[in-house]
Amino acid sequence: MTRKVEIFDTTLRDGEQTPGISLNAKEKLEIAKQLEKLSVDVIEAGFPIASNGDFSAVKAIAEEVRGPIIAGLARATSKDIDRAAEALKPAERPRIHTFIASSPIHMKYKLKMTEDEVLEAAVAAVKRAKSYVEDVEFSAEDASRSDIEFLCRLYSEAIKAGATVINIPDTVGYATPREFANLVTTLMERVPEIDKAKVSVHCHDDLGMAVANSLEAVLCGVTQIECAVNGLGERAGNAALEEIVMALNTRKDFYKVEHSINTRQIYRTSKLVSTITGIAIQPNKAVVGANAFAHEAGIHQHGVLAEKSTYEIMTPESIGLATNTLVLGKHSGRHAFAERLKELGYELPQDELDKAFERFKELADKKKEVTDLDIEAIVEDQAVKLPQSIEVECFQVSTGNKAMATASVRVNINGEIVEEAATGSGPIDALYRALERACNIDCKLVDYSIKSVTGGKDALGEVTVKVDKDGKIFLGRGLSTDIIEASVMAYANAMNKTLWNNGNGKSS
Numbered sequence: 404m405t406r407k408v409e410i411f412d413t414t415l416r417d418g419e420q421t422p423g424i425s426l427n428a429k430e431k432l433e434i435a436k437q438l439e440k441l442s443v444d445v446i447e448a449g450f451p452i453a454s455n456g457d458f459s460a461v462k463a464i465a466e467e468v469r470g471p472i473i474a475g476l477a478r479a480t481s482k483d484i485d486r487a488a489e490a491l492k493p494a495e496r497p498r499i500h501t502f503i504a505s506s507p508i509h510m511k512y513k514l515k516m517t518e519d520e521v522l523e524a525a526v527a528a529v530k531r532a533k534s535y536v537e538d539v540e541f542s543a544e545d546a547s548r549s550d551i552e553f554l555c556r557l558y559s560e561a562i563k564a565g566a567t568v569i570n571i572p573d574t575v576g577y578a579t580p581r582e583f584a585n586l587v588t589t590l591m592e593r594v595p596e597i598d599k600a601k602v603s604v605h606c607h608d609d610l611g612m613a614v615a616n617s618l619e620a621v622l623c624g625v626t627q628i629e630c631a632v633n634g635l636g637e638r639a640g641n642a643a644l645e646e647i648v649m650a651l652n653t654r655k656d657f658y659k660v661e662h663s664i665n666t667r668q669i670y671r672t673s674k675l676v677s678t679i680t681g682i683a684i685q686p687n688k689a690v691v692g693a694n695a696f697a698h699e700a701g702i703h704q705h706g707v708l709a710e711k712s713t714y715e716i717m718t719p720e721s722i723g724l725a726t727n728t729l730v731l732g733k734h735s736g737r738h739a740f741a742e743r744l745k746e747l748g749y750e751l752p753q754d755e756l757d758k759a760f761e762r763f764k765e766l767a768d769k770k771k772e773v774t775d776l777d778i779e780a781i782v783e784d785q786a787v788k789l790p791q792s793i794e795v796e797c798f799q800v801s802t803g804n805k806a807m808a809t810a811s812v813r814v815n816i817n818g819e820i821v822e823e824a825a826t827g828s829g830p831i832d833a834l835y836r837a838l839e840r841a842c843n844i845d846c847k848l849v850d851y852s853i854k855s856v857t858g859g860k861d862a863l864g865e866v867t868v869k870v871d872k873d874g875k876i877f878l879g880r881g882l883s884t885d886i887i888e889a890s891v892m893a894y895a896n897a898m899n900k901t902l903w904n905n906g907n908g909k910s911s
C-alpha cells in the first residue's frame with residue numbers, strides 16, 4: 404500500500420502572519436471553506452490566545468467547517484492551551500498544536516529557560532492539551548538549529564506525554580535539503596517512540612528551500628507536511644502548498660506517496676487567498692503564476708501545439724485552470740450564468756446567485772464579452788463582503804493638468820445621508836479626502852494598487868487599497884469597468900471594515 408502524506412494547511416495561522424495581512428473572521432471562514440473543498444487534512448485556523456478576533460475566527464471555523472481536522476496554536480502555557488481548547492470546542496475533529504523553542508539561541512535569549520525547564524514545560528503542555536482533546540501536536544520551535552541529543556529527548560517525552568503528532572520546524576528557513584533530511588532521519592532512528600506518532604515538518608522559505616526541504620522529508624518517511632497557499636507566512640513565507648502537492652502529483656513515480664488534495668481546486672484556492680489577503684501572485688510563480696502555463700517562445704508554442712507534453716509537465720486543467728474562454732454576453736440568461744458558475748465550481752445559495760446575476764447583467768451592459776475571469780472576480784468580490792454600513796450613493800470628480808482636482812460624494816451611513824467635498828492632488832486623492840470627511844473616519848491610505856481582471860479596453864478594473872486605522876491595517880477592494888468608481892468602492896469597503904472592527908459590526 405502506498406504511504407499517505409497529510410497536508411496541514413497553515414494559511415490562516417502562519418500565512419496570516421505575513422507582513423501586511425489582517426483578515427477578519429468572515430474572510431478567514433471563507434478561506435477555510437475553500438480549504439475544505441481543496442480537501443486538506445488539517446486546517447490550522449489560528450492562534451486563539453493572540454487576540455479576540457483570532458479566537459472568534461477559530462471558533463467560527465470549528466463550528467462551520469466539517470471534514471478536515473481543525474487545529475489551534477498554543478504556546479506551552481496553560482493559558483494558551485485553555486484558550487485554544489475553548490475555541491476548538493465546537494470542532495468535529497479538534498487538534499491542539501502546542502510548541503516551545505528548543506534551540507540554544509531561543510532558549511537563552513527568548514525563553515530564558517534551561518533545557519530541563521523547556522522539557523518540563525513541553526510535557527506539561529502536551530498533558531494539559533491531552534486533557535481537552537485526543538489529538539495533540541507538539542513542535543520544537545527552531546528544531547533545525549537545536550542540539551540533536553536534546554531534540555531526541557524532547558520529542559520522546561512529548562510522545563510519552565500523549566502527543567499524536569510531532570512536528571520538526573525549520574523555523575528560520577536555515578536548513579539545506581540534505582541537512583534537513585539528515586535531521587529527520589536521525590530523529591526517526593533515535594526517538595524510540597517515534598512510530599507512535601505522526602511525523603510532520605514545517606519549513607520556511609528564507610533561502611528559497613522550503614519546498615525542497617519538505618519534499619526531502621517526504622523521502623525520509625514523514626507523514627505530514629505543513630504549508631500555506633501561495634507560500635504565505637512569516638518573512639519569506641512557508642512552503643507553498645500548491646508546489647508541494649503538484650510535485651507529489653507530477654512526480655508520483657519518484658515520491659511514491661498518496662495525498663488527499665483535490666488538485667482541481669488549487670487554482671481557485673490560490674486566487675481566493677490572493678484576493679482576500681491582497682497579496683498578489685508573481686507571474687512567474689510555480690504552478691499558479693499567470694505565466695505558469697503560458698508559452699511565449701515560438702519554438703515552444705510549436706512544440707506544445709504539436710504535442711502538449713513536449714513542454715507541459717502538468718496540465719492547466721489539473722489545477723482547475725479553465726482554459727476554455729467561453730464568454731457570456733448581455734443576452735445570456737440566468738440559466739446560462741448559473742450553469743457557468745457551476746462549471747467553474749461555485750455553488751451559491753439562491754440569494755447570492757441572484758446578487759451575482761445582477762452584477763453580471765450590469766457588467767454585460769458595459770462590457771461586450773464577460774469571461775470566466777470576470778465571473779470569478781464578481782463572485783469572489785461578493786463572497787467576502789461584510790454588510791455595508793457605508794454606501795456611496797454618488798460621486799463626482801473633476802480634474803485636469805492645469806486645475807486642482809475637486810471631488811464631491813454623497814454617502815449613506817447606516818441610513819443617514821451625508822454630502823462632502825474636497826480638493827486633492829489628483830482625482831483619487833480628492834475623492835478619498837471627501838469620503839473621509841463624509842464618513843468622519845480618520846485613516847491613512849498606505850497602499851493602492853490597480854490591475855485589470857482581463858485584457859481589453861473595457862476590462863474590469865480591480866482596485867485594492869490598504870488603510871491604516873489606529874495602527875491596524877484594513878484591506879478594501881473595488882471592482883468596476885470604471886477605475887475611478889472601483890477606487891471609490893475600494894476605499895469605502897476598507898472604511899466599512901474599520902467600522903465593523905470598532906464594534907459597529909461584529910468582531911474583526
Ligand SMILES: [Zn+2]
Nearest residue numbers: 417574605637
Ligand atoms: Zn512558521
